[in-house]
Amino acid sequence: MGFRRLNWFVWALTLVAVAEGTAPVRLSAPAFYLSWLRTQLSHERLTAAAVVGGRDGNSSSAVEFLEAPAGGSASSATIESTGKVPVADAWLVPSYRLSDLAAGSGEAADVSHLVYADRGLAWWDVPHSMRDALAIISTRAVAVPIGAGPLLLWYRGDVLGALAAEVPRTWQQLLAFAERYAASRQPGQPQHALCLPLGPDCTHLHLLSAVWASVAQTRSRRQGLAFDPWAGAPRIDTAGLRYALELLANLTRHSEPSWRQQGPGGSGCGSGASNSPFTSGACALTLATVGLARDADGPPGDLGATVRVASAPGSGVVWSPTSGKLVDCTKKACPLGEGLPTAGGVWVNYSPQLTAASLTGVIRASAPAEQQFKAYVVLTLLATGDALGTADLLGPVRGSELWPTADPGPDGAGLRGEAWRLSALAITHPNAGWDTSIPRIQILRDELAQLLSRAQACAIVSQAGQQTCGDILGQALQASQARIAVAYPPAEFLQWYQAHLHLDHATHDWGTDASTDAAADQGGTGSRVVVVAVASSLCGALLVVALLLLMQRRRLTLLGHVVSKLMPQRRSEAMAPGPSQDACLVITE
Incomplete structure (x- = not known):
């Protein structure tokens, strides 16, 4: 059966x-x-x-x-x-x-x-x-x-058209649009630039994952995000996560207020797939999954007629795990990135997260x-x-x-249909990723949620005190790094993390990052020449041996036919016998 x-x-x-x-x-x-x-x-x-x-x-x-x-x-x-x-x-x-x-x-x-x-x-x-x-x-x-499903960028086509604004393709462009929107907004347009809905867990961690991965994941998910995939050390107190937290906190400052509070007490917690502030006309853009299409795709004349969808933004700034610094995204720094022809050839690193x-x-x-x-x-x-x-x-x-x-x-x-098409592109993207899954994962998620809440609260309350916010966030990152290092000893969790990244049968030889590319280009030239010379000598010796064996055994291969034409030999069995006493002439009809 x-x-x-x-x-x-x-x-x-x-x-x-x-x-x-x-x-x-x-x-x-x-x-x-x-x-x-x-x-x-x-x-x-x-x-x-x-x-x-x-x-x-x-x-x-x-x-x-x-x-x-x-x-x-x-x-x-x-x-x-x-x-x-x-x-x-x-x-x-x-x-x-x-x-x-x-x-x-x-x-x-x-x-x-x-x-x-x-x-x-x-x-x-x-x-x-x-x-x-x-x-x-x-x-x-x-x-x-x-x-x-991954995050997608939903926007009001009529609003962006009236403002002569391009669809943001990077998080940096999205933040710049949000900062300009209040001053450029026209009468009758949405009051807020952004809606940032809470995820199914009533947090903004799905947004943080999207921003963080586009900054810190440049060579596929096997590069690791929250931990070093080979040593197991946390990557919490890093310039990459700090940049992602600050960028998302600044986006939150320009977002619709009812979605800002994380946790069960938030007004948007438990609202299902609904994105009511955006579909009710309160925001010009939002970040949501394909579920929004059910509410936004309406008949002509309805709000749905003005809603458009695009892929989630990428980042023009990336983090180097070797130098620990932020660098501009280039072809070397972001080998899986894409160029933006409309932005003067700017290179962008995309890392769609499939489990928003x-x-x-x-x-x-x-x-x-x-x-x-x-x-x-x-x-x-x-x-x-x-x-x-x-x-x-x-x-x-x-x-x-x-x-x-x-x-x-x-x-x-x-x-x-367009949202599904964009989701398919995200699923097949070489730099796609998804949520980290290791034992006792809730400890890591709670730490990240607390860091994000602290960054968002500081950015909203103290818009002018950026230095104070930076100091507060830096201290919080250091403390969180220490707590996570204690909670996740490499001997206990690293095998699961490597299995999650498909590194349990791999060795640490999958490439360098942007900070070492230039050194490799300059210092590795001599060694490459030596390798090429040795390989050429071995190939030549093998070719000579193969020709000798072929001539000795006379195999009827294509090369053997060529050799036989160039070096003909007399075969005794094909020659007529000479005159002798043993010779006999037989004549038949």
């Missing part, structure tokens, strides 16, 4: 078991997605009872949702021992929690055989980058990818077998249900959706 047929067989057994009153599937999910999940599963005639803070007593539900604890750091064993909520059979988690569940607590079940054999899931249709970001830990598939919003399903390894199968069916339903709008909320993770072969139709020419 094929596995696709087995899926529907298990699904039928699940419905029968639910009808007989057996335990429903308990699915833990962030509060950000609970409303959306209830709607999606109701399309498939499943009773999706939201459980917030405890059971609702509806034992006949096929799926019960458990709200994940804040930060997502508590394990199922902790939840059960505290009695807050029942233990989940599966979790819907952001991608950065995979290593925590698979390596830290060991609670994630290995679903490699299921996903590879399930035709309905179409694992072969998921790009490798999405597999690595959403499912793979140390060559094992421990999750079912639901959806993910992400959701992946993990099955609890200690759950009963029946619950595991039912949980897998629910997860695959969410992962493959085209009518459920998963890709519209989070972003598509399948090649057939990213690169459709059929005519996309009228809708494909709208915002949704």
